[in-house]
Amino acid sequence: MNITKxxxxxxxxxxxxxTASIVEMVLIAVVYLGIFAVAxxxxxxxxxxxxxxxxxxxxxxxxxxQGLLQTMADALKLVxxxxxxxxxxxxxxxxxxxxFVIITALMAISLFPFTQEFQAFDINIGIFFLIAISSIGVxxxxxxxxxxxxxxxxxxxxxxxxxxxxxELSVGxxxxxxxxxxxxxxxxxxxxxxxxxWLIVQGHIPAVIAFMIYMIAGxxxxxxxxxxxxxxxxxxxxxxxxxxxxxxxxxxFLAEFINMFIIASIATTxxxxxxxxxxxxxxxxxxxxxxxxxxxxxxxxxxxxWFRWTFPRLRIDQLLVLEWKYLLPLNLMNxxxxxxxxxxxxxxxx
Amino acid sequence: MDTTVINNFKSEEYQINMGPQxxxxxxxxxxxLTIDGEIIKxxxxxxxxxxxxxxxMCERDSYQQIVHxxxxxxxxxxxxxxxxxxxxxxxxxxLEIPERVKxxxxxxxxxxxxxxxxxWWGVMGMDVGALTTYFYGFRDRELINDIFEETCGARLTMNxxxxxxxxxxxHPNFVKRTKEFIDHFKTKLPEYDLLLSNNxxxxxxMEGIGILxxxxxxxxxxxxxxxxxxxxxxxxxxxxxYSAYDRVTFNEILKTEGDTYARYQVRILEMWESLSIIEQLxxxxxxxxxxxxxxxxxxxxxxxxxxxxxxxxxxxGVYIVSTGTKNPYRMxxxxxxxxxxxxxxxxxVGGKIGDLVATMATLDLVIPDxxx
Numbered sequence: 188m189n190i191t192k193x194x195x196x197x198x199x200x201x202x203x204x205x206t207a208s209i210v211e212m213v214l215i216a217v218v219y220l221g222i223f224a225v226a227x228x229x230x231x232x233x234x235x236x237x238x239x240x241x242x243x244x245x246x247x248x249x250x251x252x253q254g255l256l257q258t259m260a261d262a263l264k265l266v267x268x269x270x271x272x273x274x275x276x277x278x279x280x281x282x283x284x285x286x287f288v289i290i291t292a293l294m295a296i297s298l299f300p301f302t303q304e305f306q307a308f309d310i311n312i313g314i315f316f317l318i319a320i321s322s323i324g325v326x327x328x329x330x331x332x333x334x335x336x337x338x339x340x341x342x343x344x345x346x347x348x349x350x351x352x353x354x355e356l357s358v359g360x361x362x363x364x365x366x367x368x369x370x371x372x373x374x375x376x377x378x379x380x381x382x383x384x385w386l387i388v389q390g391h392i393p394a395v396i397a398f399m400i401y402m403i404a405g406x407x408x409x410x411x412x413x414x415x416x417x418x419x420x421x422x423x424x425x426x427x428x429x430x431x432x433x434x435x436x437x438x439x440f441l442a443e444f445i446n447m448f449i450i451a452s453i454a455t456t457x458x459x460x461x462x463x464x465x466x467x468x469x470x471x472x473x474x475x476x477x478x479x480x481x482x483x484x485x486x487x488x489x490x491x492x493w494f495r496w497t498f499p500r501l502r503i504d505q506l507l508v509l510e511w512k513y514l515l516p517l518n519l520m521n522x523x524x525x526x527x528x529x530x531x532x533x534x535x536x537x
Numbered sequence: 538m539d540t541t542v543i544n545n546f547k548s549e550e551y552q553i554n555m556g557p558q559x560x561x562x563x564x565x566x567x568x569x570l571t572i573d574g575e576i577i578k579x580x581x582x583x584x585x586x587x588x589x590x591x592x593x594m595c596e597r598d599s600y601q602q603i604v605h606x607x608x609x610x611x612x613x614x615x616x617x618x619x620x621x622x623x624x625x626x627x628x629x630x631x632l633e634i635p636e637r638v639k640x641x642x643x644x645x646x647x648x649x650x651x652x653x654x655x656x657w658w659g660v661m662g663m664d665v666g667a668l669t670t671y672f673y674g675f676r677d678r679e680l681i682n683d684i685f686e687e688t689c690g691a692r693l694t695m696n697x698x699x700x701x702x703x704x705x706x707x708h709p710n711f712v713k714r715t716k717e718f719i720d721h722f723k724t725k726l727p728e729y730d731l732l733l734s735n736n737x738x739x740x741x742x743m744e745g746i747g748i749l750x751x752x753x754x755x756x757x758x759x760x761x762x763x764x765x766x767x768x769x770x771x772x773x774x775x776x777x778x779y780s781a782y783d784r785v786t787f788n789e790i791l792k793t794e795g796d797t798y799a800r801y802q803v804r805i806l807e808m809w810e811s812l813s814i815i816e817q818l819x820x821x822x823x824x825x826x827x828x829x830x831x832x833x834x835x836x837x838x839x840x841x842x843x844x845x846x847x848x849x850x851x852x853x854g855v856y857i858v859s860t861g862t863k864n865p866y867r868m869x870x871x872x873x874x875x876x877x878x879x880x881x882x883x884x885x886v887g888g889k890i891g892d893l894v895a896t897m898a899t900l901d902l903v904i905p906d907x908x909x
Contacts, residue, residue: 220701242672342575344891397630421664422890497732499739502891503575520706528738533754 215344219297223445224298228258230444233485234492239460241496268433273336276430281335284430286439287327292445295320299452302462302476308394313374314366317453318359324446325351326418328410330426335430343426346503347417350407353510354414359402360518364397364525365390368534374456381460383537390534393525398458400518405450406491407506409443413498414506451487454482459483465482550578553680557586561664561894564904566878575889580882588908595868600626600700600835603868608694611870611906613653614848617646619698624779625844625855626700629837636781636823638702643781644715644818645685645697647811652681653720653805653849654811657901657903659803663731664898665891670733677725685712700835702828706757719812726808734805743798747884747896750795757883758876761851762803767795773847785817800899801909834863850901874906 194214197209218430232247232254233430242501247254272281295317298305310316325347332344356464366372368390369380380386407414418426428439455461461483462476468476556567565586572578578762591610595603606624608615611687620642659674684690688708689697733739735823744747754767764771772789774782790806792799845854851873858867873886885893 238668242669243676338551385802412668415666416891419891421666421894424559485695498667499662499733499736499742500891501738502742502889504740504889505741527808 193483194494215297220292223293223296226448227441227444227496228262230448231261231440232258233488234495235442237489237492238496241493262437265437266434268434270417272432273430275336277334277336280330281430282435284317284327284334285435285442287325287330288324288442289438289445291320291324291327292442292449293420296445298374299456299480300378300461301480303452303473305477306375306519308388309373309375311371311373313377314362314372314453314457317449318355321358321446322351322355324442325327326440331431332427335427337430338426340372341421341428343417343419343429343439345411347427349503350410350416350506353408353507354404357400357514357518358408358511360515360522361397361401361404362457364393364518364522367522367525367529368394373453374461377457378463381463384535385423385458385460385463387458388535389537390528391407393521393528396517396521397525398454399413400521401454401458402423402487402490404510404514405454406494407510409446409450411443411491412495413500415500416506418504419434446486447488447491451484451491454481454487455483490531540654548573548846552779555893556583562904563902564658565568566902566904566907570890570893572890575887577890577893579869579886580885580893582763583880584908586899586908587867587896587905589905592868592870595863596866599863600837600865601852603865604698604700605696607870609905610680610909611848611853611874611903612693612855613656614649615868616642616649616695616697616855617846617848619635619695620646620780621844621846621848621853621855623698623700624846625857626835626837627841628844629832629840629842629857630835630860632701632829632831634702634829635826637825637827638868639781640818640822640828641703641707641827642698643785644815644822645688645695646780647814648681648684648715648718649695650811650849651745651808654808655681656731657804657898658733658851660773662886664830664894667733667739670729673725673728673732677722680718680721681859684718685786686710687711687714699828701827701831703809704828707822707829712819712822715815719816719819722808722812725872726805726812729805736877740798742891742895743899746888747797747800748795748891749880749884751793753880753883754795757880759851759880760789760873760876761847762800762807762850763851763877763880763903765790766799766803768793770792771852773845773852777845779844779846781818782814784861787814797896797899804901815851836861837865847869850903851877870909872906872909874900874902874904876905878902 195211198211201207202210236246247257250257250260270397296309298313298317328347329344332347334342365386368386369377371377387398390397410417418428431439462480464470464475464479550571550573553570553572554567555570556562557565562568567583569581569583570577589609591606596604598606604619607618607622610618628898643740655674655678659671660671672753685695687694688711689695689704720781749763749767751768754764754769760771769790770789770791775789787810790803790810792803837857839859839861842857843854845852852871853873855872856869856871857865860866881897881900885896888896
């Protein structure tokens with residue numbers, strides 16, 4: 188059973204190679220845009236439901252069954268809204284900024300192995316590519332804050348720059364710690380290594396530490412509470428997207444949720460064996476991999492939502508102190524310990 | 538190193554408007570901030586966006602009517618504001634007030650204080666980024682509002698007091714429901730600490746910022762929890778007892794740190810004290826009349842009258858100059874929020890924008906109280 192391979196061969200038998208590759212690319216793009224839209228919209232709904240649950244409320248429950256169509260209606264509203272902007276904004280950069288954010292998010296999503304076959308883009312520098320892509324997204328936020336010609340937006344954008352540059356180090360280093368065990372940056376290889384035991388089990392203590400650091404830094408990367416200084420509502424109003432409206436605002440909003448999905452997916456792939464079922468209980472049904480992948484990802488997303496709805500926000504200097512004085516040294520030490528463990532064969536081997 | 542390079546990185550102060558429409562000012566307060574990067578250099582409050590000339594309107598109205606204007610000042614302490622005016626008028630007329638009225642007024646005033654503090658707690662959490670606290674605060678506040686609604690028909694602007702007593706007697710369910718609320722709130726108040734007070738991020742955000750010394754607290758005229766967090770013993774209930782506060786035992790919560798966390802703690806502990814005050818009184822509401830008959834047209838004897846009470850925000854003073862007619866000649870309210878706002882520039886300078894928001898939240902400003 189190899190669906191993507193079958194489709195690939197079928198397409199190439201049907202038409203010349205050039206046409207076939209173009210059609211294939213379009214197909215992949217359409218499928219991933221679909222995933223992108225559905226994931227984004229339903230994560231927004233999930234967040235609202237989870238928030239309601241934490242806050243003794245019901246959450247959206249009017250549009251569709253139990254509010255299932257609420258975010259669809261919201262998206263329709265945002266699409267049909269007038270795009271307003273400031274006269275003194277730098278128009279070119281102002282219009283460019285949302286695309287930076289949304290396109291980088293879309294590029295990253297194509298890398299994940301949802302099942303053994305369902306992976307659009309399996310390159311040998313997978314992890315490196317993910318980290319690189321996610322750092323481009325911040326350019327969009329910086330541009331948005333700068334070009335809006337609004338002081339609140341500018342403060343938000345500057346905070347974002349500082350925050351992302353700092354926390355990217357921790358994200359990268361904690362993933363690097365895990366890569367030491369796999370010996371490969373390719374995502375499919377990383378999953379292959381976990382066939383008999385997830386990496387977080389194989390690497391035991393240093394892996395758990397790496398996971399904790401990754402969760403903290405990952406939450407900071409997505410600019411979510413308790414690290415939502417970029418759009419700190421009570422301080423900056425709406426932060427960097429103060430001057431955006433309609434669909435342009437929706438791009439930023441959607442990208443935030445997609446980024447959360449990406450961070451959770453990376454964690455699923457690197458720490459929890461991506462599509463692999465626990466103890467191999469559904470090993471014979473590869474299609475169920477999607478189910479396991481989503482279950483694990485949603486569990487991590489739920490954890491991030493839990494952070495958001497219980498923790499207060501950090502202050503900007505505390506944010507930097509946390510990264511540079513605590514997370515980074517800890518991370519470097521953890522990396523060395525992991526390297527020694529791999530060298531001495533102290534990891535749990537199955 | 539080339540000096541021009543250094544000059545290129547010269548930093549400049551800039552000004553931003555926080556408000557009149559801003560989530561952290563909780564109303565139409567405008568703060569003109571002078572900022573260097575993230576650091577606050579100067580805070581200039583700009584008032585008047587919700588000024589309704591309440592003091593001037595009082596000169597036009599009879600004393601019964603004035604009571605109804607006051608709950609539009611500090612709407613979260615509406616009952617206590619009403620009580621302040623009524624006490625002033627009653628003292629001026631030297632009316633004998635039934636014991637029952639005094640006790641009921643005190644119980645409702647303390648319930649008002651708890652309601653105000655729960656709302657403050659919810660909004661406080663929201664200001665530092667913990668959005669869930671808002672709903673927890675409102676959950677408990679709703680129960681108090683239900684009790685009020687049953688007794689006097691209103692939930693926010695109470696109008697329960699009239700000069701001479703109360704508008705009507707308490708509802709038969711009042712005692713039962715108040716007791717139920719006390720039992721409920723005693724289990725919920727520790728949750729507040731679990732969710733917010735002991736959170737490491739929250740503690741780091743709050744401790745050691747916005748420090749107000751005792752001397753400054755006195756010279757700025759700070760009162761209420763703001764003054765008491767700096768060690769300034771200023772509880773009007775304790776020092777100039779009114780209504781039924783002389784027959785209950787309660788502690789005046791005093792802290793010496795004077796930072797935002799101390800102000801936060803004072804309010805949390807005050808809720809416990811209010812609960813204890815209500816518990817002492819709720820079983821001992823004396824029987825009797827719920828008002829003393831006054832003339833339909835109240836005329837205060839010629840002279841000046843002053844009465845202060847402790848609202849949820851601090852010391853509210855009511856000053857009436859009467860020339861013996863049915864209207865006051867001049868009326869002045871000393872509102873706690875105004876004095877507390879005046880010290881914002883003093884304690885916020887040098888902090889970050891996030892600090893300013895947290896500091897402002899612990900001052901517990903209600904803008905209609907400041908602008909009147």
